Amino acid sequence: MSLLFLSSLIGKAATFKFNPSGRSGVLYFHRVLDKPSDNYPDDPTIDEFDELLSVLKNTFTIVSLKELASTRQVSGGKPLLGISFDDGYRDNFTNALPVLIKHGLKATFFIASQGTEEGILWQDKIIECVRANAGGSDALYGVGGALDGLSESAKCRYLMEYLKRMKVFSRNAIIKGWEKTLGISSYPRLMLTREEIKVLSNEGHDIGGHTHNHVILSVESQQDVKNEITRNKDILEEIIGRKLDLFCYPNGHPSFDLDADIHPEMLREAGYSYAFTTLDGGIGKDSDDMLLSRFLPHRRNSHLRAWSSAKIMGEVA
Ligand SMILES: [Zn+2]
Structure with missing residues (x-):
């Protein structure tokens, strides 16, 4: 069959x-x-x-x-x-x-x-920050010991839930703080370009x-x-x-x-x-x-x- x-x-x-x-x-x-x-x-x-x-x-x-x-x-x-x-x-x-x-x-x-x-949304900025901070201290995220023992992807999921229900202004300010500490000034483009949207x-x-x-x-x-x-x-x-x-x-x-x-x-x-x-x-x-x-x-x-x-x-x- x-x-x-x-x-x-x-x-x-x-x-x-x-x-x-x-x-x-x-x-x-x-x-x-x-x-x-x-x-x-x-x-x-x-x-x-x-x-x-x-x-x-x-x-x-x-x-x-x-x-x-x-x-x-x-x-x-x-x-x-x-x-x-x-x-x-x-x-x-x-x-x-x-x-x-x-x-x-x-x-x-x-x-x-x-x-x-911008080429990236906030949730993927979290993934990039956690990746850049691999081996570093989780104190950066200000969530106490909540991330202890978690895998990289589980940390990302936790931080996404933590930031999801904040107002945009507060969420962006927190992520900007992480970027500053980690020295991140740009991200890879993960989202559609204007041209690609037009083609779709x-x-x-x-x-x-x-x-x-x-x-x-x-x-x-x-x-x-x-x-x-x-x-x-x-x-x-x-x-x-x-x-x-x-x-x-x-x-x-x-x-x-x-x-x-x-x-x-x-x-x-x-x-x-x-x-x-x-x-x-x-x-x-x-x-x-x-x-x-x-x-x-x-x-x-x-x-x-x-x-x-x-x-x-x-x-x-
Ligand atoms: Zn959505």
């Missing part, structure tokens, strides 16, 4: 059992890696992404997020599935794009424009907003959130020469990372039509346009990913 035939059977069984009403789903990725990395344990390599798309194509009808959000209909007997990437990593262009082209699929890229301008858009992929500094909306003042949304939208629209109408919330949990009474309306006022969270679940006719679920099945095996995708899509957020 061929693997693709097997995946088709698994997908049909999972859809029948877990997602009988055929709700749609949206996957989110961050990176497509050259080789596996402890710092990005959930992200596929190029080969894994290639295999995963083969399996997903067999199980679901893969469409753009815009088409999915506006129709939410089962197509050809299969539920709709959308593919998205968050943050704007450069390997979305170098590694993911060729695989998407090979499979004839379109994705949406949600970009935090500070990364485009011209290839028919959607570009979406993700705030300028990748801020958690519930952490910043309303005025700062407004500025973050419009600055990001203006920069990306200027690059691609067309309007944005898709947004995804940084970090993205609707109960902790945004205020559902304030921010969806703010996004509508800014001109967005659809906004995506990171709350597991499928998308149906009843789903709120500004609080659409997305998910990331934490499975390394493509067949299990397809199975668990069908299962999560059947859940009502």
Whole structure:
């Protein structure tokens, strides 16, 4: 029995059992890696992404997020599935794009424009600082003995959690202090360039907003959130020469990372039509346009990913 035939059977069984009403789903990725990395344990390599798309194509009808959000209909007997990437990593262009082209699929890229301008976002600055400080004292980070005995990647994860819910201003000040002590004056470019964003858009992929500094909306003042949304939208629209109408919330949990009474309306006022969270679940006719679920099945095996995708899509957020 061929693997693709097997995946088709698994997908049909999972859809029948877990997602009988055929709700749609949206996957989110961050990176497509050259080789596996402890710092990005959930992200596929190029080969894994290639295999995963083969399996997903067999199980679901893969469409753009815009088409999915506006129709939410089962197509050809299969539920709709959308593919998205968050943050704007450069390997979305170098590694993911060729695989998407090979499979004839379109994705949406949600970009935090500070990364485009500076070449790196705060979380990767942490990884670079920890790397530069290998063998040095962890007293630098000011977190007591919290990092004792941890691996380099575990230290990075701890520090990311530690800084994640701070206001941008405070977080940047702390990282600047580390850079000064470590003598770091520049970083390698990890994020998409303006030119690469333009090519993605011209290839028919959607570009979406993700705030300028990748801020958690519930952490910043309303005025700062407004500025973050419009600055990001203006920069990306200027690059691609067309309007944005898709947004995804940084970090993205609707109960902790945004205020559902304030921010969806703010996004509508800014001109967005659809906004995506990171709350597991499928998308149906009843789903709120500004609080659409997305998910990331934490499975390394493509067949299990397809199975668990069908299962999560059947859940009502
Ligand atoms: Zn993000």
